[in-house]
Amino acid sequence: MNDNQSAPNESMNIVVVGHVDHGKSTVIGRLLADTGSLPRGRLDQVREKCRRNSKPFEYAFLLDALKDEQEQGITIDSARCFFRTKTRRYTIIDTPGHVEFVKSMVTGASRAEAALLVIDAYEGVQENSKRHAFLLSMLGIKQICILINKMDLIGYRKDLYEDIVKRYTEFLNRINLTPQYFIPISATEGVNITYISEKSVWYKGPTVLEALEMFKADILPEHKPLRMPVQGVYKFTGGGDTRRIIAGTIESGRISTGDKVIFYPSGKKSTIKSIEAFNSENKSIVTAGFATGFTLEEQIYIKRGEIASLANEAAPQVTTKIRANIFWLGREAMQRERPYSMKVGTARVGVTLESIVKVMDTSEIKYIPKDRIDKYDVAECILKTNREFAFDTIQDIVQTGRFVIVDNYEISGGGIILEALNDRQVKIRRNVISRNRKWEMSFIFGEIKKLLQRKTILFKPI
Amino acid sequence: MEALENKSIHILREAYSEFRNLCMLWSIGKDSTAMLWLTRKAFFGHVPFPLVHIDTHFKIPEMIAYRDRLALEWDLDMIYGENREALESEGTFPAGNATRLECCKYLKTDALKNILNGSWPRYRLNHKTGKYEMDSNTDAYTGVIVGIRADEEGSRSKERYFSPRDVNSGWEIGEQPPEFWNQFKTDFAPGTHVRIHPLLDWTELDIWKYIKRESIPVVSLYFDRGNGRRYRSLGCAPCTNPVESTASSIDDIIEELESGKFSNIAERSGRAQDIEDGGGLEDLRRGGYM
Numbered sequence: 001m002n003d004n005q006s007a008p009n010e011s012m013n014i015v016v017v018g019h020v021d022h023g024k025s026t027v028i029g030r031l032l033a034d035t036g037s038l039p040r041g042r043l044d045q046v047r048e049k050c051r052r053n054s055k056p057f058e059y060a061f062l063l064d065a066l067k068d069e070q071e072q073g074i075t076i077d078s079a080r081c082f083f084r085t086k087t088r089r090y091t092i093i094d095t096p097g098h099v100e101f102v103k104s105m106v107t108g109a110s111r112a113e114a115a116l117l118v119i120d121a122y123e124g125v126q127e128n129s130k131r132h133a134f135l136l137s138m139l140g141i142k143q144i145c146i147l148i149n150k151m152d153l154i155g156y157r158k159d160l161y162e163d164i165v166k167r168y169t170e171f172l173n174r175i176n177l178t179p180q181y182f183i184p185i186s187a188t189e190g191v192n193i194t195y196i197s198e199k200s201v202w203y204k205g206p207t208v209l210e211a212l213e214m215f216k217a218d219i220l221p222e223h224k225p226l227r228m229p230v231q232g233v234y235k236f237t238g239g240g241d242t243r244r245i246i247a248g249t250i251e252s253g254r255i256s257t258g259d260k261v262i263f264y265p266s267g268k269k270s271t272i273k274s275i276e277a278f279n280s281e282n283k284s285i286v287t288a289g290f291a292t293g294f295t296l297e298e299q300i301y302i303k304r305g306e307i308a309s310l311a312n313e314a315a316p317q318v319t320t321k322i323r324a325n326i327f328w329l330g331r332e333a334m335q336r337e338r339p340y341s342m343k344v345g346t347a348r349v350g351v352t353l354e355s356i357v358k359v360m361d362t363s364e365i366k367y368i369p370k371d372r373i374d375k376y377d378v379a380e381c382i383l384k385t386n387r388e389f390a391f392d393t394i395q396d397i398v399q400t401g402r403f404v405i406v407d408n409y410e411i412s413g414g415g416i417i418l419e420a421l422n423d424r425q426v427k428i429r430r431n432v433i434s435r436n437r438k439w440e441m442s443f444i445f446g447e448i449k450k451l452l453q454r455k456t457i458l459f460k461p462i
Numbered sequence: 463m464e465a466l467e468n469k470s471i472h473i474l475r476e477a478y479s480e481f482r483n484l485c486m487l488w489s490i491g492k493d494s495t496a497m498l499w500l501t502r503k504a505f506f507g508h509v510p511f512p513l514v515h516i517d518t519h520f521k522i523p524e525m526i527a528y529r530d531r532l533a534l535e536w537d538l539d540m541i542y543g544e545n546r547e548a549l550e551s552e553g554t555f556p557a558g559n560a561t562r563l564e565c566c567k568y569l570k571t572d573a574l575k576n577i578l579n580g581s582w583p584r585y586r587l588n589h590k591t592g593k594y595e596m597d598s599n600t601d602a603y604t605g606v607i608v609g610i611r612a613d614e615e616g617s618r619s620k621e622r623y624f625s626p627r628d629v630n631s632g633w634e635i636g637e638q639p640p641e642f643w644n645q646f647k648t649d650f651a652p653g654t655h656v657r658i659h660p661l662l663d664w665t666e667l668d669i670w671k672y673i674k675r676e677s678i679p680v681v682s683l684y685f686d687r688g689n690g691r692r693y694r695s696l697g698c699a700p701c702t703n704p705v706e707s708t709a710s711s712i713d714d715i716i717e718e719l720e721s722g723k724f725s726n727i728a729e730r731s732g733r734a735q736d737i738e739d740g741g742g743l744e745d746l747r748r749g750g751y752m
Contacts, residue, residue, distance in 0.1 A: 080613075232475060236505065236508040239537065291468040346476075399643075410647070
């Protein structure tokens, strides 16, 4: 090999979604096979297995590794596979299109930066074609390419293709999604996957592979205010270590030694003394995306769950009431007056559903009147927590504007925070705190004044 | 590489904060050794939970020597366990009394299950004497960190970062919990446990590049030592075949994987039990295998 370029540094996660049987796994299988990304012998191995079981060969079998999946011809859980181009390294996440496995689709999609949404040209737009698009927008995936698959079944007809594109675009507009491309393909015949085929001469756009290459990698929010949810405070004494390290991953912004930090919701302040690391040179600045840790000048009592921010930047919101969008996956509906637990950043707070603003049925994408949130519903609602917590709205900082709801040991829903509601209780408590502080200050100053007025000052040993 | 490292460290720290009875499986292979190194990075030079090795007693002797050397050097809380009954009654594949898959089940899956839940003895390294002693702690581990990678074989590509196991260590693939963004399943019912997989997104090549970048010591079986053979994947001696290769350094291995003779041959092609399970580890893994 004369091109001694080392492997590309950039990597990207792509999720493939769409309705059951619309050909997601086949698209990926084809992509891997046609880019020469399969281990030697893998294709033959699968062909041989199909021959022995008297089954027609399918590219999907390359991915659908689980025995149940091959028997039923469906994908049960999201699988991952890898391939490389000159520009970057891709992790392709295959997801199940079956309604029962929306949980896995969500898991796959929330790890991705961009998505391919597959629609069967013959069957047209189905329930999960809509639901998955809606979930992608809620999960925060903005780069989407729509593949109209099985064009061979409709004879590569341009008019039928354009009709699907038109109707689906109308739907996407309603949920504020703008796809980058629509591509007519046939995954089984390999049409327009890695090369443009003459079978669809009328199509002038990119191939699937070209579309992937045009997606842009996520940029970490380095220039937003600092948010570092505290994962733990470590004091390991082994080997005479005396450091007390605040550890966490920087979700946005950056830290430097000497920075004044404020932790929320407690409001405690200190200054970064050193940035710590093992087997790496000493750093004086660390940016978003890094799992890091630092020591403080003044020792304050900090716990997991607080968010570190900088004194000279915008502070996170702190309250006990929020307006949020929730996508519910729980077996049991989410109901009012039932205690749940909410995980946001590294914090965990008790939460109840105070009221529902509106509920959307994600199969129909329409609002329906309801007093509970059923499985697969998306609801806009008001949540009340049992204590103050720190966060941002999704518009301000995405990473700290997301949460999950835990019901009976299980993650049962995911959500995004739309608005911090200033509930009266918090205001009252805040006023009391600040009044107390002022009172304390005047009391202390008063005492000092009195002391200073005396001739001799006696310090009592404590 | 930086992104992979950060994600793994984040996962390790989440595990440490959320599970009281936490342990890490260390198979002595390159993956779990890289994971052990990531742990030292996550905790600033420390390893704040025990390492558990399931000893089948068919491991290549050099692996055990290497294990004990690093355990002493890095001050690791080292524990091993075994299926004594199967070994004593010779109900194993090398003794001719079990198939490869049955042998894997007895010596690895069953041993793992019973060591984790505390019903079989655990042996803990005494750093003063350098010897292993019966461990008095028999509490079940509720969080178990395992160094599997999604690109190794089909069923592993379906894993979660935090993956629940039922009372019998069983894995329900269709019923896996969702993972939203950076939020993982850290709540679990009594009697069940959670497997934690910090290396899921790494490939074999990533691991070697990381070993090189960090100068992590790996067992010398991975290198050709003059006979034109080396191990690409380490397991029990009777079921793991070396590959024909003259790679004698980490750079050679990286070259071999990137553009050389192994760039398109599956890593576990030298592991006989996979072939017996129809080309994967699914049946073993549903039953609790790592």
